[in-house]
Amino acid sequence: MRTTKSPIHAVSTWVRRQPPKVKVFLAVASGITALVLLKFIVHDHDNLFVAAESVHSIGISLLIYKLTKEKTCAGLSLKSQELTATFLAVRLYCSLVMEYDIHTILDLATLAATLWVIFMIRFKLKASYMEDKDTLPLYYVLVPCAVLAVLIHPSTSHNILNRISWAFCVYLEAVSVLPQLRVMQNTKIVEPFTAHYVFALGVARFLSFAHWVLQLVDTRGHLLVALGYGLWPSMFLISEVVQTFILADFCYYYVKSVFGGQLVLRLRSGVV
Template identity: 65%
Template sequence: MGKRRGVSAVNMVFGWLRQQSNKVKIALGIIISLILVVFLKFTVRNHNHFFIASELIHATGILILIYKLTRQKTCSGLSLKSQEVTAIFLAVRLICSINMEGDIHTVLDFATLVSTLWVIYMIRYKLKASYIKSLDTCYNYYVLVPSAILALVINPSTSYSYFHRILWAFCVYTESVSVLPQLRLMQNAQIIEPFTAHYVFALGIARFLACAHWIIQVVETRGHYLWLLGAGYFWFPVALIAEIVQTFILADFCYYYVKSVMEGQLVLKMPV
């Protein structure tokens, strides 16, 4: 009885949300996100842990894909192009990490890159018959070329070489839009099976944590990073915008994911 009441209450909440305008939904999403950011700020002392958690959750998402590919023997619903873009930015970030950091981030990036390359191999060769190429319609150069151009124009000012600064900026920009081919495929398919949905939801949580780290940095410096715009230093504000863009790109999907899970639906249906 209690479970039914809980489900009924959830349905009422989502029913109310569906009736609201897009402006109201966006406003509510922003408010909830800010509340979560404030909560994280006061509960997590070392904010560098946000990035570590983000990378771990991303790796967890890859493990979900590996389970899907090995147990179900199908790559239906997965975007090969999105995985290729992911592998590219991970490879670039790994190069930068080896030369600039050499810490736990390097290990996590390496593990995630190897796993992603394995997923690409499975989609391209072992499970090629189940790959729906006709739905994977977002070409990689739509993502990579703008990211490369922006990296040449706006990159961090550090003691590292200009080449490494461009690479770092490129991987930040590319990561922010790497999920677009996957979202495009799901939009074309309309119906998303559970493991693919779990994977994309994991990406959404990972990006939110990374975005929270940047926002908290702005708050703790009392907006100093944003004022750098006036000095002609655009890197930090643009990087922050890139994180926010990716978070909002995934926010809509995460809403429907949570809605489906709360309603007990195993298959996620995207709106037309």
Template identity: 70%
Template sequence: MGVGKRARNPVQTAVWWVKKQPPKVKAALGVLIGIMTLIFLRFVIRDHDNLFLAAEFVHAVGIGCLIYKLMKENSCSGLSLKSQELTAIFLMVRLYCSLVMEFDIHTLLDFLTFLTTAWVIYMMRFKLKATSSEDLDNLPTYYVLGPCAVMAILIHPGTSHHIINRVLWAFCVYLEAVSVMPQLRVMQNTRVVEPFTAHYVFALGIARFLSCAHWILQVLDGRSFLLNVLGYGLWPGMVLLSEIVQTTILADFCYYYAKSVMDGQMMVRLPSGVV
């Protein structure tokens, strides 16, 4: 018994200690780790635009896990078709806005992401429909689309672009922040998340954190880029808030994913009320 305790390495000791802490302490530790990571990224990465590219890459890895699951298992159980459709919607809107407002490398990356997302939707809706989780994918999409549309009309960029384009830009930013909610509802209903779905959602969480870090570091560096590109008023703050919301929504799942990996478990088991 004493030998077992001495054999425990520092990482196992830290994980064991964190497990014993109440939820509020775990949340505070998560915030502290996030702040320390931001400080690390600020001094290590000189061009913070690389964080945005890294976020796109991690998102692509996540979609790769999703595609592998569909092809290897011939099943889409545990996946939310509604989340994929919401993702396709905000990508389509963002592609349009990029083409008419700021065509760059991100436009190409978004196009490739849209193509893969469209393929996933096709497989889930037609080829693998018999294995879908329709009964669990029960979050009405208008709960997500409606508030995003209203917020876009009320708060959007104050740039010189046409009002319709500015509202659409805001809409895709808000929708991206909450598009994962139907997927989280499916996982909440099942409580057990199989590996490839877990890898995909974890990759989304990491991608969202990197994207959020990109914007926060732009502000901390005192650059005028944020205001010059996004305009003034409430809109720049809403962009930052949307990024933070995306990261926060996935934070709990990422914690339980990391916990499962540390415990050597393939399946991620979620307590009730986590997501």
């Protein structure tokens, strides 16, 4: 007898067989559909940014649970956590001197949790840290972001140091997950809590992206003027796009794995 395939499995199999151009089109179409739904479901689009920071905090909470209950940090990238702490610290500084609102409190809580994760990996659970898999040099990420921030930053009335810092944390946030993706690429197997964490990052990135896109639509493009002039508004939006799509492939395989009832996510070559 033939086994009946689930709709999810049938759709994923069909998508996997499509050429790259069709996959890109489907990804873009899905993203646009999600944006349209969010526009009508969420009336105050600033809540999407709060939701993004909240989902990031949930992802960190999953890591804390993993570290405290399972007593292992296998599969986690210390370098990604250090990059996350860096951009959160810089963004917290910018928030304190430039706005100070609910985002400041959320960033402070997330930064404290991230520093705790770093402490656990570096000292308490160092024996299980897969240093040989965490191979992406930090300067590959930090130096380009710093140079880009000096060259392209907001043209607002704030102090030049604050404007460069703001640009730096935007660029760094977009690529801070790269060391974690390298670890998963090297191991090919992602255990549940790490997969949940990275998926939470993907959701948070998309919500942040949706916030800015819908704000842009609501203001009929005037948001770009508020961000400043020159290349900065474009680079800001590009950073949002990059940090969203950099995790899109992983999120697809995560959802497929969850619906397939798999507890451990096995990545094929080239997924991340």
